[in-house]
Amino acid sequence: MAVPLAGLGHQVTVLDPSPDALAALQRRAAESAVEHLVRAVQGDTTTLTDVIEPRSVDLVCCHGVLEYVEDPAVALAAVAAVLRPGGLVSLLVAQRSAVVIARALAGHFAQAAHALDDPDGRWGAQDPLPRRYDQSTLVDQVTAAGLQVQQVHGVRLFSDLVPETLLDGKEARTALLELERRAGRHREQLGLAALATQLHLVARRADQV
Numbered sequence: 378m379a380v381p382l383a384g385l386g387h388q389v390t391v392l393d394p395s396p397d398a399l400a401a402l403q404r405r406a407a408e409s410a411v412e413h414l415v416r417a418v419q420g421d422t423t424t425l426t427d428v429i430e431p432r433s434v435d436l437v438c439c440h441g442v443l444e445y446v447e448d449p450a451v452a453l454a455a456v457a458a459v460l461r462p463g464g465l466v467s468l469l470v471a472q473r474s475a476v477v478i479a480r481a482l483a484g485h486f487a488q489a490a491h492a493l494d495d496p497d498g499r500w501g502a503q504d505p506l507p508r509r510y511d512q513s514t515l516v517d518q519v520t521a522a523g524l525q526v527q528q529v530h531g532v533r534l535f536s537d538l539v540p541e542t543l544l545d546g547k548e549a550r551t552a553l554l555e556l557e558r559r560a561g562r563h564r565e566q567l568g569l570a571a572l573a574t575q576l577h578l579v580a581r582r583a584d585q586v
């Protein structure tokens with residue numbers, strides 16, 4: 378996200394504990410000639426306020442990170458603290474329901490059953506992801522951090538389920554992308570977002586944080 382955002386003229390700070398991830402970022406920023414707009418900081422979301430001025434940030438993109446942090450409640454409180462009043466956070470997290478379906482369709486029924494009940498939404502000890510979310514848990518955690526949920530929608534309903542052999546050619550990929558866009562935002566009653574691989578939530582910092 379950082380390089381495209383910098384390409385639009387925004388000043389972007391990227392925080393990551395991994396030196397490799399930061400090195401890849403700096404390489405990509407240089408390739409796109411936006412290195413003057415991108416600051417790479419080694420750190421952890423839970424200690425965000427050590428490196429970012431509180432109440433200073435317009436938008437935090439926290440995509441594919443809450444699954445890994447030690448304590449998501451502490452991380453979300455830190456995200457809220459660095460946002461300026463009225464600032465936005467965009468969260469993208471893995472959703473439990475999708476892994477239940479994916480494991481079942483792959484014939485791993487015991488793993489699907491495990492993921493149904495596991496407190497962290499994992500399919501077993503070998504699952505590489507530390508944590509997955511249900512929508513209600515995510516909304517509750519975000520709200521507890523003093524953030525006001527603006528919208529939630531599903532991302533990647535079909536892409537991880539469709540066999541690669543059926544995606545032969547640009548036309549099929551474009552059609553699938555368009556279907557994903559429409560299905561992820563389709564009216565709530567149909568419940569399609571509840572089955573997506575990821576949940577995307579946008580929240581605003583309430584003034585009293």
Ligand SMILES: C[S@@+](CC[C@H](N)C(=O)[O-])C[C@H]1O[C@@H](n2cnc3c(N)ncnc32)[C@H](O)[C@@H]1O
Pocket residue numbers: 378392393394395398420421422423439440441442445446447
């Ligand atoms: C799945 S990647 C997502 C990367 C990027 N946000 C994206 O959307 O492409 C997860 C990233 O989170 C970083 N990460 C792991 N633990 C973290 C933590 N406690 N605080 C901040 N970042 C962390 C990892 O180093 C890795 O770069």
